[in-house]
Amino acid sequence: MDNSSVNDHFRTQVQPAIASKLEExxxxxxxxxxxxxxxxxxxxxxxxxxxxELKLYEIIQExxxxxxSxxxxxxxxxxxxxxEFSFDDENELKELLK
Structure with a gap:
């Protein structure tokens, strides 16, 4: 089982911590x-x-x-x-290398 499904059930419980970090x-x-x-x-x-599986307090701490940064x-x-990088157009390549 991957970590996303393991920790998803905590997502609603940690909503205040997520909101706080987004505000920061x-x-x-x-x-x-x-x-x-x-x-x-x-x-x-x-x-x-x-x-x-992480504990609720560990998830909030993380x-x-x-x-x-x-x-x-x-x-x-x-x-x-x-x-998607495409160098098919020579003008785009020249513009990128300016």
Whole structure:
């Protein structure tokens, strides 16, 4: 069983911690972070190698300990993974290399 299904049942219980972290991001000028984006970060990065089911207090602790820089790095890498690069158009390639 993957960690996303293991910890999803806690998602509604930890909603206040998620809201608090999103508010912290907004106070720092990062308005683009969504609840879903933060949850995906936690699943893919923080809880990637967790072997046992996390306790509720551990999940809240992980949420509140997320650093803005860690999330931004994760989001940037995810964007590069999903971006489709095509160098078929020579003008686009020249524009990119300016």
């Amino acid at each position: 991001f907004r106070l720092l000028g990062i308005d683009s972070v969504t609840e879903q984006g933060l949850w995906e970060f936690l699943i893919k990065k923080k809880w990637k190698k967790v072997k046992d 949420i509140l300990s997320v650093k803005v 860690d999330y931004i790095s994760f989001a940037t890498i995810e964007t590069y993974k999903t971006a």
